[in-house]
Structure formats: structure tokens, C-alpha cells
Amino acid sequence: MLETFLYDDESSPEVNQVLVDARTTGSMILGALTLVAYDHLITLDNEVELMWKSRIHTTNFVYLWNRYFTLIVLICDASVMLNPYQSNAVCIRFFQSEAVTSTLILATVDFILVLRVWILYDKKRWLLYLLVPMIALEIVTMALVSHYTIASVKEYWALSWPLVGCYPHGNVPRYFAFYSVPVLVVSMVMFGMTCYKCGKTLLTHGRAQMPIYNLFLRDGVFWFVAIFMTFIPEVVIWARARQSLAELLIAPGLAVTSIIGSRVLMNIKALRPPKAPPATTVTSETRLNIGTTIELDTIDYPSRIPLATVGTVWLGSSRSIDIG
Structure with missing residues (x-):
């Protein structure tokens, strides 16, 4: 009985498809928020011990920013995407703020990854001259892609309940798929450098004698697999799937990357x-x-x-x- 809630074209297959996609996207957002909240709960003891009670360093600030900023962002995203449409202006402002916050979260997690590699390579200064510009280029690329994508979408589905959230009415440019490409490139570079350094050391001296290198390699593999399992489908969706699925994996992607970043920093702090x-x-x-x-x-x-x-x-x- 959805037709009693909708406007003139409520019976069209396109409207029904948007409703289905809206429910799916809403479920993914709730799942991402639940995953982050659950991870907070199960790691709270370690967080208090390693981050709140320890001496304050850069590690603590980066951890707390990544941890709690991501939680706040996901709560704000859920508050918009799980409530009925209000206006095109509200949707545009929402996507603009989402683009900024998502870029900040992904850049923070990649900054953590860069710090790991920098430490792994004995804090060589020349490495910073390579890695810092790479992160800066990543941020600029993501900002430009998101800006021009949002600027090109002016209309959103103006449907009443049960449709909730903001969904573009028209075409989202396919070049939006390039938003996640810099994240994948940075992850590949960092993973390759981690495997080279850790693999070379472990082959020479053995895993039993090099537990810290073994830890870094394990974290690196887990990071790489999680990032690619999240962002490759996102690129495919933005390049080939329906426009109403554009938000499907954004919240899960932020949740996964943030959790991995937090776990890596806690592992680092645990090595006192x-x-x-x-x-x-x-x-x-x-x-x-x-x-x-x-x-x-x-x-x-x-x-x-x-x-x-x-x-x-x-x-x-x-x-x-x-x-x-």
C-alpha cells in the first residue's frame, strides 16, 4: 500500500525502486553505526588504559579524533538519511558536509597508515617528502571530485513517507567513482612498502625473533583486505549501478576504515x-x-x-x- 503515501507517480517502477534502495541504504547506515558503537564497547578497557591513562602524545590525539569524530559523523548521517526528505537545499547541504567529513576521516586514517610506514622505515626524512605530498594530493582529488559531483546534482526525490533521506533525481556523474580511487592507490602503496620491509626482515631473521615486524605485517594485510573489500564495490556501484544506490557503502566504508585505524593505533600504543x-x-x-x-x-x-x-x-x- 505504498501508493497512499506518494505523489503523482507513486505507482511507477522507478519510484518503487527508489523506495527499495532507500530501505537498503538505511539498513547499511544503521549497520555501520552499530558496528562502530560495538567496537567502542569491546575496546573501551584498552582505550582507557592506552589512550586516557597514558602520557599524551600525537598518537592519543589522532586516535581520539579518528574514533569520536567518525562516531559523530555517522550519527549525523543517520539523522538525515533515516528521516523524511525536507528540501533540495537541505539535501545539498547534507551532501556537502558529508563530502567534507568523509574526506577528513579517510585522510586521517591514511595519515595513520603513513605514520606506520614512516616508523617502519626508521623515520627517514626523505620518505616524508614522498608520503606527505601523496596524502595532500589524495585530499585535493577527493575534494574536487565530490565538489563537482554535488554541484551537478540539483534535484532530489521529493517523496513523502516511507521514503526517507536524500536521493538524487537525475544522473549522478559517473566520474564520482574516482572519489575512492585515491584511497585505493594510497593503500596499495603503503601495503607494498609494508610487505617489502616486513617481509625482508622476517625472511632474514624469522617470525619468532621479530614479533613487532610480524604485528605490522599482520595489521597491514588486514588493512589492505578490508579497504579493498569495501572500496572496490563502492567504485563499481558509483560507476555502474543505479543512482539511488550512491549512498549504499559510504557509511560502511567510513566505519571500517575508522575501526582499522583505531585498532592499529592501539596496537602501536600497546608496544610500550x-x-x-x-x-x-x-x-x-x-x-x-x-x-x-x-x-x-x-x-x-x-x-x-x-x-x-x-x-x-x-x-x-x-x-x-x-x-x-
Whole structure:
């Protein structure tokens, strides 16, 4: 009995299809919001211990921004997309704000990924000259694509209940598919650099001796798989699917990337520097792995120092090494 709620063309197949797509999109938005809220709950203890009680560093600020800004954005998105249409002006403002906030979230998570790689490559300055412009280009590209896409869509479906949210009435430019391409490119580059560094180290020294490299490789693989499983379908939908499905995977994509970014930062913070034990004499038959901390702001990460001569070593420290 949908026809009692709609306007003149309520019986058209196109209207019914928009209604079905609106329900599907609304379910995906609710699912994304629920996923983020659930992840907050199950990691709250670790968050309090690692982020609220620890010494404040860049890691903490980036984590809290990523974590809570994403939650606020998804709540705001749900408040619009799960309520009836109001006007074209409201829809345009909503998509403009969504474009800005989505770009900020994705750029934040990619910034976390860049920090991981920078740390992994011993904080080489030349690497920043490569990675920072790449992130800046990503942001500019996403901003331009979203701006011109939104500017080209002036009309939205003006239907009453049960249609909720804002859905373009007309064609969304197919070049909107390029919005997610920079995210995929950055992810591929970071994943390749992570695999090269971690794989080379693990093949040389073994997984058992390099737990931190093993952790970074595991996180990198999980990140790569999750990003591609989310954003490749998004590109396909924007390039080939119905216009009314344009919002289908935006909220899930933001939820997945934000959760991964938060988990990676918590893993980094969990690798705190241990208290330095008494000095140990190392013989030529002994080889030690000295794991340094992974605190983003202070100490270099990570180095393996094989000791082939007699010397005095402060285990767990990257600063007190005296080889005789």
C-alpha cells in the first residue's frame, strides 16, 4: 500500500525502486553505526588504559579524533538519511558536509597508515617528502571530485513517507567513482612498502625473533583486505549501478576504515618501552634482538641488532648500547 503515501507517480517502477534502495541504504547506515558503537564497547578497557591513562602524545590525539569524530559523523548521517526528505537545499547541504567529513576521516586514517610506514622505515626524512605530498594530493582529488559531483546534482526525490533521506533525481556523474580511487592507490602503496620491509626482515631473521615486524605485517594485510573489500564495490556501484544506490557503502566504508585505524593505533600504543633490566654481558655466541618502542613521537622503531662481539647492552633500550 505504498501508493497512499506518494505523489503523482507513486505507482511507477522507478519510484518503487527508489523506495527499495532507500530501505537498503538505511539498513547499511544503521549497520555501520552499530558496528562502530560495538567496537567502542569491546575496546573501551584498552582505550582507557592506552589512550586516557597514558602520557599524551600525537598518537592519543589522532586516535581520539579518528574514533569520536567518525562516531559523530555517522550519527549525523543517520539523522538525515533515516528521516523524511525536507528540501533540495537541505539535501545539498547534507551532501556537502558529508563530502567534507568523509574526506577528513579517510585522510586521517591514511595519515595513520603513513605514520606506520614512516616508523617502519626508521623515520627517514626523505620518505616524508614522498608520503606527505601523496596524502595532500589524495585530499585535493577527493575534494574536487565530490565538489563537482554535488554541484551537478540539483534535484532530489521529493517523496513523502516511507521514503526517507536524500536521493538524487537525475544522473549522478559517473566520474564520482574516482572519489575512492585515491584511497585505493594510497593503500596499495603503503601495503607494498609494508610487505617489502616486513617481509625482508622476517625472511632474514624469522617470525619468532621479530614479533613487532610480524604485528605490522599482520595489521597491514588486514588493512589492505578490508579497504579493498569495501572500496572496490563502492567504485563499481558509483560507476555502474543505479543512482539511488550512491549512498549504499559510504557509511560502511567510513566505519571500517575508522575501526582499522583505531585498532592499529592501539596496537602501536600497546608496544610500550619496557623497564631497562640490569646490564648483560653478551658473548660472540649470543645474538640478541633489541626491540625498541614504537611510540610515534619519541623513539625509533624497530631495529634488530645482532651482537657478534663481547659488550654491555641495556636490553629494550635503543639508546644505551656499548659494544666493546
